[in-house]
Amino acid sequence: NQLTELPESIIKLTNLAVLNLSRNQLTKIPDLNTNLEELDLSQNQFRTIPKSIDKLTKLTKLDLRWNPIKSLPPELSHLKNITYFN
Secondary structure (H helix, E strand, C coil): CCCCCCCHHHHHCCCCCEEECCCCCCCCCCCCCCCCCEEECCCCCCCCCCHHHHHCCCCCEEECCCCCCCCCCHHHHHCCCCCEEC
């Protein structure tokens, strides 16, 4: 895939539990559905993690591999249900 951005309408998918956006060219994402349990953003172009990630309190899996991220934001500590983080 070669997505460079996501439509804002993705936030309307309120029952979405798993979102795989790996292997794209994304640098940012809109605020996402708070019901997400798994989020794969690996192999993109993220330099930072969106601060709004702390709203994804049901998240159990977060994959950020192969992104040029320099540091992790403190907001990640709010994700108490994470069992897989890469």
